[in-house]
Amino acid sequence: MSTYRVALIGNPNTGKSTLFNALTGLRQHTGNWAGKTVVRAEGEYEYNGHTYNVIDLPGTYSLFSNSVDEEVARDYIVLDRPDVTVIVLDATAMERNMNLALQVLEMTSRAVVCLNLIDEAGKLGIEIREQLLAEKLGVPVVKISARNKQGITELLRQIENVAKRRIVPKPVQVKYSEEIERRIQELEPEVRRLIGDDYPARWIALRLLDGDDSIIAALERRLGANASQTKEMIADGLSCAH
């Protein structure tokens, strides 16, 4: 019997916490993220003889660290590498929600997209072809209504598939302009050499090109020993960028 770590991420008001409660029931506890005034909700459930540890990340519209919430969510996905990240989307507001979904898919391939509030969407006459969406995004897509406990079984099955690597998703990659892509290609092997294959090298290269200091600081905290190397890498990244 193994234990898998599952992270829930989504925009505010997508029913993420309703799903969290539906999954974990009373087996949960809350606290704070170390050193931050952001609530950390953690719980667990069992499925097919395995334990799944679920973390309910703060609701955010984006993961470009404008706030402590976003930083917590981003660091967890990028640095703590959960076995499965469940991206909870509001089925009635797909356009707004897709922004976060694509950002998460740049950070991890081990993801399941979960369309919540599907009953509400139905009432509004919104019909979602989840098969087509799954093909386009390259990850499993499940329709649920967390409130009515509808679709949960299928969600658990897909989480298991990704956790056990029965399914290895190949998420769609956002393509940038030729120049940016060229710079990513220069930087990515360098990033990989320094921090290994455990982290999303392409995504980190992109953040470096963007001059994002906060991810660099977070990496330094994790990889203390390599801090000076990381600094070098940043310098390289920045000189590439400008």
Place this chain on the structure above:
Amino acid sequence: MSSSPLVSLMDAATGQRIRLASIQVQGVLRRRLLDLGFVPGAVIEVLQASPLGDPVAYRVNNTTIALRREERERIFGEICKEDGE
């Protein structure tokens, strides 16, 4: 349709719809606006202004977002004609 001149959000009246063309805000705030749905091509609606005229509320992606003057004067688009989209 595309011949309408570009105006800033400052020039849009309550009730009008604007198709965004360019966001001239820089830095973190730019990222934030993009995340909220202020992207080129999006159609937003002017909902109402505060009693003192600032900030002004907009409907974007079915959500209400209020913007200060500093942001409004740096967001440009074309005003949609009353008839049809």
